[in-house]
Amino acid sequence: MAEVVYLTGAPATGKSTLTRALKEQIQDLQIFEFGERLTARLLSSGRVSDQTELRSRSAGAITLDDVREVDRELLDFVATHRTTRPVIIDSHAVTKENYGYRVTPYSLKEFEKLGPTQIWVLYTEPQVALQRIANNAQGRPQITEEEARFHTQLQASVATTYGMHLGTAIHFFDSAAPCAELASQLAARLMRS
Template sequence: MPKVIYLTGAPASGKSSTTKMLSGQVSGLQVWEYGARLTEHVRRRVDGVASQDELRTRSAGVVTPADVDEVDDALIAFVEGHRGRQHVLIDSHPVTKEEYGYRITPFSLERFAQLAPDEIWVLYADPDETRRRIAADAGGRPMVTVEEARTHTALQSSVAATYGMSLGRPVYLFDTAAPRDWLVARLAARLA
């Protein structure tokens, strides 16, 4: 039976690269990359948001709760359109690093229940590795301290755990320090 997977993790945890590799191994995997969809949505409303990197840089300065609600509606419709026919992977991270600290823009538990994922996956990396990855390819992400990286991962994991407890669904945390091929094979096996 095809699964719906909610994938999350702090920036630079390896979500995008892992998702790309997983798509190459799992035939017909439908991926909803929340950041890309939010960028498309905001671009129609705000001048100067040309890319996801730009959106990451400006974040709370341009993304409104109404934007998030509208993209959430589209996501729920997407999941319902594929549920039971194909595996669906939702790549999302409701915790963002802002100039003042952090912002959490989560689904309400009622709306998350509409997604009804079968499993929740959290990718994480050691804070030093997170900093190394951001330094190598910032992609609009601000450089963080070790403590900020640790806090971001803890907040993201907390949101995932709350989601899992609200539905009685398992939450799996995967260390992306593992060899990527091995990690992707483990994730693909969860979908087999």
């Protein structure tokens, strides 16, 4: 069995950038990018026009049924690929909404079925996240330093709950480090087995 990594972190921590860098180093790496799959589902129904709109509207466009359907797709994806190649799941259960935050996690029973072998959480200082959002918002709302800090804490608490339930270690990585350096470190972790 290959490694299955649940990769998470608040927006602008560099999850998508990191997965692209890892894919360059590990050719057979399989990536399930939850936001892309959710966007495709909402595009097919005509509820959003792209991922930028999905990010900006968030709970105004996404229903719990949408999330659960993509959760089912993820379970099938992991079951198909985990026997032959490493898998990374790029996802975050916490979203910033106009009223505050929303957490739409897996049930612990479903997360058991997913069975990640590793849980990685990316974090960065609030100022770094704010600068990344200011430079390239892609539909992400502008937030305060405190909101960035709180979002990271909420996302970390969800990942920690998953890890505690499974008895799996949770690794936190500072994504302010150069992406190529971080990707090399994580590629080595991914290929150890």
